[in-house]
Amino acid sequence: MAFQSFEVTSNPANGAPRVAALREKMAALGLDGFLVPRADEHQGEYVPPRAQRLGWLTGFTGSAGAALILKDKAYIFVDGRYELQVRAQTDPAVFSYESLVSNPPHVFLADHGKGLRIGFDPWLHTIAETKALAAALEKRGGSLVPVAENLVDLIWDDQPDAPKGPVSIQPARFAGREARDKIAEMQQAVAASGADATVLTDPSSVAWVFNIRGKDVSNTPLPLSFAIIPAKGEPELFIDEAKLDIEPRAYLTQLARLLPPQDLEKSLAARAKSGEAILLDSSLAAEKLRLIVETAGGKVIDGRDPARLPRAVKNKAELDGSRAAHERDGVAMVNFLSWLDTQPPGTIDEITAAQKLEEARAKAGNDFQMPLEDISFDTISGAGPNGAIIHYRVNTETNRTLNDGELFLLDSGAQYRDGTTDITRTVPVGAIKPETVRAFTLVLKGMIAISTARFPAGTRGQDLDVLARIALWKHGFDYAHGTGHGVGSYLAVHEGPQRLAKTGTQELLPGMILSNEPGYYKPGHFGIRIENLIIVTEPKVPAGGDIAMMGFETLTYCPIDRRLIDVTLLTQEERDWLNDYHAKVYARLSGHLDEATRKWLEWATAPL
Known part of the structure; x- marks a missing residue:
C-alpha cells in the first residue's frame, strides 16, 4: 500500500464562494472578520482532515499558515517556504498575501484593525497568540471575540469525522524508559512549578509519556488525545476508546483513568472549581483551556509543557534505534539513487521517482525485519523549477519530467518503529551549468560547517545558524527557512523545542536530534538542499584545549553527489570531512547491497 497520494486536493476556484458563505456567518454574529489558522485543538503541525479548515476554505494546503477574512478583503499569511505554493493554490482575485514571519496576524491587525470585531475559535489559537491578537486589536479600539462554534464548520457540509486510528504500545526496547517513570517525572515537574496539575495538549507529549503511538494523522504516529497529569494521584487520559484494542486498553488502564475527549472540559473545570492551579504552556495550549480554568474560578500557571524537553533529549535506546533506522534508510536511498542514475533524462517523472523511493524503503524495511x-x-520530489518551491508537493497536475541539464531535489523520510528519518539529496540530470555547481558547493560548505561545529554548553540553535549561511552570504545568496529542526523518536519529524534557526532559542543538549539542511533556491530554475540528521554529542575537551565542547554525530548515511561539487571552493578540512563521511557511508552500507549497487556506491563515495 502506498502511503502518499498524488491527487489534486484543492481548487482555487472554491475560494470565492466559500469566503462569501463565511462572510454571511460573520455578518449574522456582527463580526468584521474571522481568523482561520491551520490548526486543530492540539495546536500541532499535524492535523487530521477534519481540522484542515484553512485548506478547505482557501485551497492552500501548506503545513503552516492562517487566513484573515474581513468584510471586503481576505488575507493569507505564510512563511518563506510557501511563498510560491500559496500563489499557485489560491485565487489572487480573492486573497492578498502576507508574511507569517514579518507581518503575522497580530502585527497586521495592530496596523489595520481599527475598531474591528474579529471572531476566532479559542480551540484553534494558543494562549500566547490570543493575548497578542487581543492586545493588537484593543490598542486600535477593536476586540477579539470568541465564537461558540467554528464558522468554517458551519458551512463545511461534508466535513470529515474525527479520526479513530488504532493505538499501539511503543515497546520499552525502543522507548528506553517505562511510562510509569515518565509519569513520575512529569508529576515532579508539576509540583516544582507550584501547580496542582498540568494538561498535556501536544499528542507527541502524550504519546511519549505513555509510550503509545497512533494513526490519527498521516505520516506521524500520533494518537490525538489530551492528558491531565496531577502533581499527586492518578493521571487522566482523554481518548476515544474506539481507538483502543484489548491490549492497549489494558495497558493504559494501569497508568491512567481513561475518559472520552468530551469530558476534558468538565474535568478541568471541576479541578479549577476546587481551587487547583493548572500549569498550561501558553505557546502550545489552546486559549479555550485558559478560559475553562479561569471561568471556573481557577488559576493558570504559565510554564513549559513538562514533557517537551525530556522528549527532545533522546536516551540510549532511542539513539541506538535512530542509528539502526538510518542505516536501513541509507540502504533504501542508495538502492534508489543507483537506479535513478541508470534512467535516461526525460524518462522519469516526479511521481514515479517518489513511488520508487517508497518501494525501496518498504523493501529495506522488510529485508531488515523492521517494516516501514x-x-x-x-516526499518533496522537485525537478528543475519545481525544486525551487521549498515545500513542493507533487500532484498529477504539477508532475514534471526529470529533464536533461536540470537538478532534481528529493526531500523524504521514513517512519520505522525504532526511529524517524529525514534526508534531502539534490542530484544532477545530465550536464549542469558551472554557476549551479558553484551554488551547490556553497550550500555544501554550510552543511559541512554545521557538521564539524564545536560549541560550549549553553549554545543555542540561533548561535550556530549563521555557520550554515556564511558561505552563501559571501556570494549574495540565502535561504528562507531554518537550517534545522528537531526530530522525534518514531514521532514527529518536526519536533521542538530544539532548532537550528535565527529563532532557535533553546539551548542544545546532548542527545537531541536535529536536521542540518541549508539550501539555495532560484525561482523558476532550480532548488538545492542537502540534509543529514545529526545528534548533539556529549561535551569533551578537544586535544590541547581547556573547555569541554559539544559537537554533532551524523546519523544519515547516503552519498552527496560529487558531480555537483566545485572542489576548488572547498578547504582542505571540508574535503577531508566529505571524504571521511563517504568512507563511512561505504563501510556502513556496502555489505547490504547487491554487486551492481555496491559498485555504484563505490563510485559515488570515491575520494575527491
Missing part, C-alpha cells in the same frame, strides 16, 4: 510504518512526510 509510514513515510515521515509527503
Whole structure:
C-alpha cells in the first residue's frame, strides 16, 4: 500500500464562494472578520482532515499558515517556504498575501484593525497568540471575540469525522524508559512549578509519556488525545476508546483513568472549581483551556509543557534505534539513487521517482525485519523549477519530467518503529551549468560547517545558524527557512523545542536530534538542499584545549553527489570531512547491497 497520494486536493476556484458563505456567518454574529489558522485543538503541525479548515476554505494546503477574512478583503499569511505554493493554490482575485514571519496576524491587525470585531475559535489559537491578537486589536479600539462554534464548520457540509486510528504500545526496547517513570517525572515537574496539575495538549507529549503511538494523522504516529497529569494521584487520559484494542486498553488502564475527549472540559473545570492551579504552556495550549480554568474560578500557571524537553533529549535506546533506522534508510536511498542514475533524462517523472523511493524503503524495511510504518512526510520530489518551491508537493497536475541539464531535489523520510528519518539529496540530470555547481558547493560548505561545529554548553540553535549561511552570504545568496529542526523518536519529524534557526532559542543538549539542511533556491530554475540528521554529542575537551565542547554525530548515511561539487571552493578540512563521511557511508552500507549497487556506491563515495 502506498502511503502518499498524488491527487489534486484543492481548487482555487472554491475560494470565492466559500469566503462569501463565511462572510454571511460573520455578518449574522456582527463580526468584521474571522481568523482561520491551520490548526486543530492540539495546536500541532499535524492535523487530521477534519481540522484542515484553512485548506478547505482557501485551497492552500501548506503545513503552516492562517487566513484573515474581513468584510471586503481576505488575507493569507505564510512563511518563506510557501511563498510560491500559496500563489499557485489560491485565487489572487480573492486573497492578498502576507508574511507569517514579518507581518503575522497580530502585527497586521495592530496596523489595520481599527475598531474591528474579529471572531476566532479559542480551540484553534494558543494562549500566547490570543493575548497578542487581543492586545493588537484593543490598542486600535477593536476586540477579539470568541465564537461558540467554528464558522468554517458551519458551512463545511461534508466535513470529515474525527479520526479513530488504532493505538499501539511503543515497546520499552525502543522507548528506553517505562511510562510509569515518565509519569513520575512529569508529576515532579508539576509540583516544582507550584501547580496542582498540568494538561498535556501536544499528542507527541502524550504519546511519549505513555509510550503509545497512533494513526490519527498521516505520516506521524500520533494518537490525538489530551492528558491531565496531577502533581499527586492518578493521571487522566482523554481518548476515544474506539481507538483502543484489548491490549492497549489494558495497558493504559494501569497508568491512567481513561475518559472520552468530551469530558476534558468538565474535568478541568471541576479541578479549577476546587481551587487547583493548572500549569498550561501558553505557546502550545489552546486559549479555550485558559478560559475553562479561569471561568471556573481557577488559576493558570504559565510554564513549559513538562514533557517537551525530556522528549527532545533522546536516551540510549532511542539513539541506538535512530542509528539502526538510518542505516536501513541509507540502504533504501542508495538502492534508489543507483537506479535513478541508470534512467535516461526525460524518462522519469516526479511521481514515479517518489513511488520508487517508497518501494525501496518498504523493501529495506522488510529485508531488515523492521517494516516501514509510514513515510515521515509527503516526499518533496522537485525537478528543475519545481525544486525551487521549498515545500513542493507533487500532484498529477504539477508532475514534471526529470529533464536533461536540470537538478532534481528529493526531500523524504521514513517512519520505522525504532526511529524517524529525514534526508534531502539534490542530484544532477545530465550536464549542469558551472554557476549551479558553484551554488551547490556553497550550500555544501554550510552543511559541512554545521557538521564539524564545536560549541560550549549553553549554545543555542540561533548561535550556530549563521555557520550554515556564511558561505552563501559571501556570494549574495540565502535561504528562507531554518537550517534545522528537531526530530522525534518514531514521532514527529518536526519536533521542538530544539532548532537550528535565527529563532532557535533553546539551548542544545546532548542527545537531541536535529536536521542540518541549508539550501539555495532560484525561482523558476532550480532548488538545492542537502540534509543529514545529526545528534548533539556529549561535551569533551578537544586535544590541547581547556573547555569541554559539544559537537554533532551524523546519523544519515547516503552519498552527496560529487558531480555537483566545485572542489576548488572547498578547504582542505571540508574535503577531508566529505571524504571521511563517504568512507563511512561505504563501510556502513556496502555489505547490504547487491554487486551492481555496491559498485555504484563505490563510485559515488570515491575520494575527491
